[in-house]
Amino acid sequence: MKQILLVLSTAIVLVSGAYGNEVQHESTHEVHWNYDENGPANWGKFSETCQIGEAQSPINIIVNETKGIDKSDILKLNESIETKASIADNGHAIQVNIENGGIIRVDGVNYKLVQFHFHGLSEEEIDGAHTDLVAHMVHKSPFGSLLVVAVLFNEGKTAQPMIQTVIENVGKSVEIDPSTLLPFDTEHYYHFMGSLTTPPCTENVKWYVMKEVESASKEQIAALRTFYDHNYRPVQPLNGRVVESK
DSSP states (O other), rough: HHHHHHHHHHHHHHHHHHHHHOOOOOSSSOOOOOTTTOOGGGGGGTOHHHHHHHEEEEEEOOOOGOOEEEGGGOOEEEEOEEEEEEEEEOOSSSEEESOOOEEEEEEEEEEEEEEEEESSOOOSTTBBBBOOOOEEEEETTTTSSSSEEEEEEEESSSOOOHHHHHHHHTTTTTEEOGGGGSOOOOOOOEEEEESSTTTOOOEEEEEEEOOOOOOOOEHHHHHHHHTSSSSSOOOOOOTTTEEEEE
């Protein structure tokens, strides 16, 4: 019985990591990862992959070193769908859990949107620079593989409607259209193979970083940062990976 319980516990931890750590731990005595004393430099204690993985995320995208995208890596987006979503503080980020998300198709495989969440600065860097905020839209295939679309934001004069909906409804369920989080230009992006940016840092994740940087108001960025203002992992070595550009 103890062995069965151990296997079940391990499975729960892995699933929670893959989906932005939706599962909350009740014990106050067990040590868990965070962005402070048990931050990114110590994540190897929670998952060895975080320390020894060779294809980790996030990365610094050096624009002049990217290459043209392979046809098999081109996205076909169909994110526009009215769906129910629950907005939660999962202990590491503000996360929007999608009941019935839209579909992204890549190389004949469909990836369904399961959640998106926010980081207080972009985890990705473009030519060494962060943006003021990023949303990571996490998709899952029927085979369990993951694909993440990163939407970058900088401070602007106008509020972003989806972000405003999220801020006003933390802890609630709402009807949303996730496509309203995306930039107007969804035809241009960077692509690379990487990992989850939180433990267990699972690799073989398809990453797509939208090139068009959206705007969010100063007040919106501040509001999200009242929850988490430094929940971003430092960039990781490329280790020979190639970043594609479309």
